[in-house]
Amino acid sequence: MAESIEKETGRVEAFSDGVFAIAITLLVLEFKVPHMPAGANGRELVLALLKLWPSMIAFLGSFIAILIMWINHHGLFRMIYKTDSPFLFANGFMLLMVTFVPFPTAVLAEYLGTPGERVAAAFYIGTFVVTSIAYNIFWATTTKRRLLKHNIPDAFVLRVRNGYRFGLVVYIASTLLALWNASVGLATCLSLWIYWSVFEYRAE
Amino acid sequence: MAESIEKETGRVEAFSDGVFAIAITLLVLEFKVPHMPAGANGRELVLALLKLWPSMIAFLGSFIAILIMWINHHGLFRMIYKTDSPFLFANGFMLLMVTFVPFPTAVLAEYLGTPGERVAAAFYIGTFVVTSIAYNIFWATTTKRRLLKHNIPDAFVLRVRNGYRFGLVVYIASTLLALWNASVGLATCLSLWIYWSVFEYRAE
Amino acid sequence: MAESIEKETGRVEAFSDGVFAIAITLLVLEFKVPHMPAGANGRELVLALLKLWPSMIAFLGSFIAILIMWINHHGLFRMIYKTDSPFLFANGFMLLMVTFVPFPTAVLAEYLGTPGERVAAAFYIGTFVVTSIAYNIFWATTTKRRLLKHNIPDAFVLRVRNGYRFGLVVYIASTLLALWNASVGLATCLSLWIYWSVFEYRAE
Amino acid sequence: MAESIEKETGRVEAFSDGVFAIAITLLVLEFKVPHMPAGANGRELVLALLKLWPSMIAFLGSFIAILIMWINHHGLFRMIYKTDSPFLFANGFMLLMVTFVPFPTAVLAEYLGTPGERVAAAFYIGTFVVTSIAYNIFWATTTKRRLLKHNIPDAFVLRVRNGYRFGLVVYIASTLLALWNASVGLATCLSLWIYWSVFEYRAE
Numbered sequence: 001m002a003e004s005i006e007k008e009t010g011r012v013e014a015f016s017d018g019v020f021a022i023a024i025t026l027l028v029l030e031f032k033v034p035h036m037p038a039g040a041n042g043r044e045l046v047l048a049l050l051k052l053w054p055s056m057i058a059f060l061g062s063f064i065a066i067l068i069m070w071i072n073h074h075g076l077f078r079m080i081y082k083t084d085s086p087f088l089f090a091n092g093f094m095l096l097m098v099t100f101v102p103f104p105t106a107v108l109a110e111y112l113g114t115p116g117e118r119v120a121a122a123f124y125i126g127t128f129v130v131t132s133i134a135y136n137i138f139w140a141t142t143t144k145r146r147l148l149k150h151n152i153p154d155a156f157v158l159r160v161r162n163g164y165r166f167g168l169v170v171y172i173a174s175t176l177l178a179l180w181n182a183s184v185g186l187a188t189c190l191s192l193w194i195y196w197s198v199f200e201y202r203a204e
Numbered sequence: 205m206a207e208s209i210e211k212e213t214g215r216v217e218a219f220s221d222g223v224f225a226i227a228i229t230l231l232v233l234e235f236k237v238p239h240m241p242a243g244a245n246g247r248e249l250v251l252a253l254l255k256l257w258p259s260m261i262a263f264l265g266s267f268i269a270i271l272i273m274w275i276n277h278h279g280l281f282r283m284i285y286k287t288d289s290p291f292l293f294a295n296g297f298m299l300l301m302v303t304f305v306p307f308p309t310a311v312l313a314e315y316l317g318t319p320g321e322r323v324a325a326a327f328y329i330g331t332f333v334v335t336s337i338a339y340n341i342f343w344a345t346t347t348k349r350r351l352l353k354h355n356i357p358d359a360f361v362l363r364v365r366n367g368y369r370f371g372l373v374v375y376i377a378s379t380l381l382a383l384w385n386a387s388v389g390l391a392t393c394l395s396l397w398i399y400w401s402v403f404e405y406r407a408e
Numbered sequence: 409m410a411e412s413i414e415k416e417t418g419r420v421e422a423f424s425d426g427v428f429a430i431a432i433t434l435l436v437l438e439f440k441v442p443h444m445p446a447g448a449n450g451r452e453l454v455l456a457l458l459k460l461w462p463s464m465i466a467f468l469g470s471f472i473a474i475l476i477m478w479i480n481h482h483g484l485f486r487m488i489y490k491t492d493s494p495f496l497f498a499n500g501f502m503l504l505m506v507t508f509v510p511f512p513t514a515v516l517a518e519y520l521g522t523p524g525e526r527v528a529a530a531f532y533i534g535t536f537v538v539t540s541i542a543y544n545i546f547w548a549t550t551t552k553r554r555l556l557k558h559n560i561p562d563a564f565v566l567r568v569r570n571g572y573r574f575g576l577v578v579y580i581a582s583t584l585l586a587l588w589n590a591s592v593g594l595a596t597c598l599s600l601w602i603y604w605s606v607f608e609y610r611a612e
Numbered sequence: 613m614a615e616s617i618e619k620e621t622g623r624v625e626a627f628s629d630g631v632f633a634i635a636i637t638l639l640v641l642e643f644k645v646p647h648m649p650a651g652a653n654g655r656e657l658v659l660a661l662l663k664l665w666p667s668m669i670a671f672l673g674s675f676i677a678i679l680i681m682w683i684n685h686h687g688l689f690r691m692i693y694k695t696d697s698p699f700l701f702a703n704g705f706m707l708l709m710v711t712f713v714p715f716p717t718a719v720l721a722e723y724l725g726t727p728g729e730r731v732a733a734a735f736y737i738g739t740f741v742v743t744s745i746a747y748n749i750f751w752a753t754t755t756k757r758r759l760l761k762h763n764i765p766d767a768f769v770l771r772v773r774n775g776y777r778f779g780l781v782v783y784i785a786s787t788l789l790a791l792w793n794a795s796v797g798l799a800t801c802l803s804l805w806i807y808w809s810v811f812e813y814r815a816e
Contacts, residue, residue, distance in 0.1 A: 014626075015274065017630065018225030018630060019229055021630030021634060022226055023229050025630075025711045026230075027711065028635075028711050028712055029638070031718075033719050040726070040727065041728060042727065043731075063708055067704050067707075089401070095271075096264075100263075102232050103237075107237050110239075111249060114242065116248065116249035118246050119246040120249060123253060215482060219429055219478065222425065222426060222430070222433075223429050292479070300471055303433045303436050305436075306437075307439040310439075311457070314441050315453060318446065319447060319448065320444070320448055320453035322450050327457060422629060423632065426630060434637065434638075434641070497809070503636075504672075504675055507636060507639065507675070515645050522650065523651060523652065523653045524653060524657035526654050527657040527661075528657060531661060
């Protein structure tokens, strides 16, 4: 019976891993090959490629974001020993947000550097606000329903919860900042990811 | 020998899981970045994004549908201990329908809110009619050919069969309703998914 | 050591399974949502969807083809207990052809029913001629380099070899027939797939 | 505890394998179906397909490149028995480059045979320069932080390091050559891949 439960967790995790891997690889489709008149020379192609800097920023940002989300998801699942229905719903909500990321990424790539960039940046970071809510719900569900392994200390549960709440606050702040200035909002968001990358790994 | 059979089931399941994970992640490609004149400001971008509500409905609906289909597929496979050729054909038919879902989703997203929405909604829900037929065939094949584990009670087999037949009837009714009114048809279909989500998890 | 080799085979197979699952799911991208003037009504959408019959034929054909190729690949790997470099090259050649299938599928969908359909059908079936060559090379490599499990009888090795040679001959004939009449060529090709589906499963 | 660490390595590898499998299968999306006037005949379609030779070269090159990168990645992971944070960052950098490959591939396919081909080829090979830097960083991280299994001889560690440095030098040279003549640069790059294919497998 225990084996059966273990296997069930494994399948959910394998499916989730697949979704993360596909979403992170689909990001590249957002790059559009610059089309130019047939006689365009090398210099013109260089300029056209350099004009793709918003695509590059959006691509790098989303790659880092999904990678952190995967590492996080992965770390959470290592502490879980059984699943139930609200847990699967909460996990489904997280996956929904992961599969959605390529779209706001493409919107940001299209409008960064244009008058619409503040809205595009707010839409982009706003996606991560909802994603953050999904992670908060996931952790609340997991802990309240006692799905964690028995050797996970309460202090750790609290630290994760506070970390996720902190993330949500920073995301909301970044979204508001982006409505005032796109670059400042995106930089705040990126700072969070860099902080998480370092913090995450130190903590392990 | 038993190990070999077990492994075989595992591979079919892993391949199927991959198809489900990819199909659910490809749904996002249906969102088209709104293209606007170069000088478009933030307000115009907000309006353009809000106009994507049909894409959002189609995306959410199909995400929920594929997720339920995966959970279902997954639950069925846990009760199966061996495979044979008609079983693999039936499974192939289900996967065919899963990979097809992104196309009617894109059609619905394009025509919801236009005069063609009733046809688009009927085409969309009609896809799930065929998917439902595939699930009914799958279950009939699995039970008739005695591929289930020995500890599965007959009452359970019957309950699943009736559940799938009920689903097929509701899908057909939703398709007909959609030809009369797209929103009513889609709402009926969504009700089925919500009912299944709750029922499914309670039953486990 | 044996474990290490076993694991190696498993990884190659898992990677190959991923490629098959993605290629079969990407086929749906070949369907293009019909774009119509804003005031188009339901009847016009029905007609536009019905005009997609070439896409449907191409989609169904390629789905069946890749599914058979996967089942086949899968069956072959169950008989193999170790790998070496020419084996990995031969497997890579097969995967190259699998990932390529969505393109001739899209070409067939675009030109079926137009004056260019004979060339499109020949290009489509011609892709499977090369795929068939890849499978023949794979089997020749596997048997000549003694990578099979010891309990595989010589009669079986011969039967597989003859089956692959037979497939290659039928594919070449179908390609030539398609240059004369697209429908006849495609029907011949489809007959082979149906024959294989039945034969394959009976044999197991 | 050792089991837990082993499992962790397995998950990272499975995620990476997924990314490689998806990136290699997405390459086919770079092929664009030639659109022609409705009355176009077979001869015109043949000519249109033949004009896709740059797409074919770019597709084959990138397929071989990603396949070699996967085999390489795979071989490295077999020698590693634990992970830590810099290791995961280095692996993430490699995956970033793998997911990016389809874009320069599409650029090369678009501009090969046009006046912009030298820039396109340099951009294409330049991507592999950065990829090569990622592999060099990965190996330096792995060895310096003592993540290798204990039975890996120092001579082997050195040979891999020198192989990666050699690759980096050849890639830089190929990029510079491509700026002078696209074909020469690409041929140099291809020679490296062929050399690696043979060398790699002999060494194992």
